[in-house]
Amino acid sequence: MYVWLKSYRGEGEKDIGGRSLVKPVKVGLLGLGTVGTGVVRIVEGNQEDLSSQVGSPIVIEKIAVKNTEKDRVIAVDRAKLTEDPWEVIRHPDIDVIVEVMGGIDQTKEYILEALERGKHIVTANKDLMALHGSEILAKAQEKQCDVFYEASVAGGIPIIRTLIEGFSSDRITRIMGIVNGTTNFILTKMSQEGASYEEVLAEAQALGYAETDPTSDVEGLDAARKMAILGTLGFRTNVELKDVTVKGITSVTREDITYAKRLGYEMKLLGIADRRDDEITISVQPTMVRQNHPIASVNGVFNAVYVHGEAVGETMFYGAGAGELPTATSVVADIVAVIKNLKLGVNGLKAIVPYKQKRLQSDEHIMSKNFILLHVDDKAGVLAQITQIFAEYEVSLASVVQQPNEHNPDAEIIIVTHNASKASMDKVLKHFESLAVIRRIKSVYRVEG
Ligand SMILES: NC(=O)C1=CN([C@@H]2O[C@H](COP(=O)(O)OP(=O)(O)OC[C@H]3O[C@@H](n4cnc5c(N)ncnc54)[C@H](OP(=O)(O)O)[C@@H]3O)[C@@H](O)[C@H]2O)C=CC1
Numbered sequence: 001m002y003v004w005l006k007s008y009r010g011e012g013e014k015d016i017g018g019r020s021l022v023k024p025v026k027v028g029l030l031g032l033g034t035v036g037t038g039v040v041r042i043v044e045g046n047q048e049d050l051s052s053q054v055g056s057p058i059v060i061e062k063i064a065v066k067n068t069e070k071d072r073v074i075a076v077d078r079a080k081l082t083e084d085p086w087e088v089i090r091h092p093d094i095d096v097i098v099e100v101m102g103g104i105d106q107t108k109e110y111i112l113e114a115l116e117r118g119k120h121i122v123t124a125n126k127d128l129m130a131l132h133g134s135e136i137l138a139k140a141q142e143k144q145c146d147v148f149y150e151a152s153v154a155g156g157i158p159i160i161r162t163l164i165e166g167f168s169s170d171r172i173t174r175i176m177g178i179v180n181g182t183t184n185f186i187l188t189k190m191s192q193e194g195a196s197y198e199e200v201l202a203e204a205q206a207l208g209y210a211e212t213d214p215t216s217d218v219e220g221l222d223a224a225r226k227m228a229i230l231g232t233l234g235f236r237t238n239v240e241l242k243d244v245t246v247k248g249i250t251s252v253t254r255e256d257i258t259y260a261k262r263l264g265y266e267m268k269l270l271g272i273a274d275r276r277d278d279e280i281t282i283s284v285q286p287t288m289v290r291q292n293h294p295i296a297s298v299n300g301v302f303n304a305v306y307v308h309g310e311a312v313g314e315t316m317f318y319g320a321g322a323g324e325l326p327t328a329t330s331v332v333a334d335i336v337a338v339i340k341n342l343k344l345g346v347n348g349l350k351a352i353v354p355y356k357q358k359r360l361q362s363d364e365h366i367m368s369k370n371f372i373l374l375h376v377d378d379k380a381g382v383l384a385q386i387t388q389i390f391a392e393y394e395v396s397l398a399s400v401v402q403q404p405n406e407h408n409p410d411a412e413i414i415i416v417t418h419n420a421s422k423a424s425m426d427k428v429l430k431h432f433e434s435l436a437v438i439r440r441i442k443s444v445y446r447v448e449g
């Protein structure tokens with residue numbers, strides 16, 4: 001610490017010739033795509049403001065990319081580009097490594113080596129943090145380095161800092177949110193403009209919202225990784241990806257969205273992390289959200305995270321969940337935090353080490369309301385047979401509507417249940433598979449609100 005404070009002089013210090021002795025903090029960037037470009041724009045565009053906050057200029061010294069010959073949307077000094085990330089990691093003058101290139105195994109190697117060398121890390125990589133966060137944070141603690149990853153969840157919303165610092169005094173019981181911008185963009189356009197799924201996905205990719213492989217967006221994996229991170233921080237226990245039940249939006253049809261609207265709901269891909277009696281459950285799934293719930297009106301690329309704490313009650317955080325500048329805002333805020341810690345000599349002190357033993361709720365304790373759309377034979381007694389099965393497994397019904405199907409000779413039955421356990425619902429659905437009068441279990445969704 002002493003050595004650092006000596007080498008990074010305070011603002012205003014001058015040599016005998018009157019030249020400033022304030023040493024710039026040098027940052028190495030891994031990746032210059034959507035997020036990396038935003039980082040360069042903000043660091044260069046807000047330099048005066050940033051350097052006055054941290055007391056030194058911030059200089060992006062070296063940038064690793066896949067292809068140095070590629071045309072870039074911003075002007076960068078070609079001499080700063082390299083196709084070899086190790087050149088950035090091993091650069092002797094670089095103190096902070098900003099990882100915005102994505103990837104898991106190879107990227108983990110870069111990060112661990114950078115930490116080994118005493119460099120601080122800022123990353124937007126939720127895949128990496130959800131899978132290897134505990135190993136990386138342990139290494140950071142050993143080396144007294146910072147690892148900050150605000151941009152990894154909900155883009156421009158400072159939710160990680162909020163959970164670590166803002167809610168440090170409370171016991172969080174629920175974290176519920178829209179944490180994937182791409183899927184919210186798709187569902188909004190399907191709902192509001194009747195657009196096709198493929199068309200909107202292509203638009204989300206062109207706007208830089210989607211992951212390199214958008215399967216992880218639409219299959220819910222990206223949201224699941226983010227929920228694992230939020231669950232770990234919120235419940236102070238080590239939530240792993242395998243603890244999160246995941247279902248994406250690929251099977252959601254326009255018809256489902258229309259039914260949802262007709263019943264007073266909006267279809268959203270929701271991540272829900274609940275804690276009851278120190279047992280937790282975490283899921284990501286398309287959910288019908290009551291239109292008067294604040295989350296129902298979160299549209300487009302926007303994300304929102306609702307947090308309930310025992311003491312604070314309900315809170316909600318809203319903002320752009322993906323895209324160049326919103327995401328880069330979080331990355332650069334992390335760079336500022338690292339440099340402020342550097343100045344104070346307190347890096348590596350803020351890592352959150354989950355300390356609670358993890359206990360997952362059993363299916364008997366996981367409760368939700370449910371929407372079920374069935375295609376059934378259009379004849380007398382069908383409704384009675386179906387409601388009988390719900391009664392058998394003690395699932396109470398909030399509403400049941402039977403109507404002719406617009407497109408075929410079957411009838412449709414639309415059911416919304418009261419709160420029921422996952423165990424009971426699974427039994428009902430299993431039983432339905434062998435019930436002759438049911439032609440098809442068309443859709444099943446969780447209902448919220
Ligand atoms: N896009 C978004 O809205 C958000 C993204 N994130 C996360 O941020 C990270 C970056 O995302 P994004 O900017 O969209 O990704 P992009 O695909 O737009 O950019 C990736 C960048 O990394 C470079 N790169 C990739 N692989 C290598 C490699 N092996 N060696 C050197 N350089 C490499 C690419 O080089 P080249 O330019 O030459 O191809 C490119 O500049 C990901 O982890 C993502 O999940 C987090 C929040 C929001």
Ligand SMILES: N[C@@H](CC=O)C(=O)O
Pocket residue numbers: 152153154155179180181182183209210211217222321322323
């Ligand atoms: N692909 C992600 C990008 C931000 O994390 C999303 O759409 O939310």
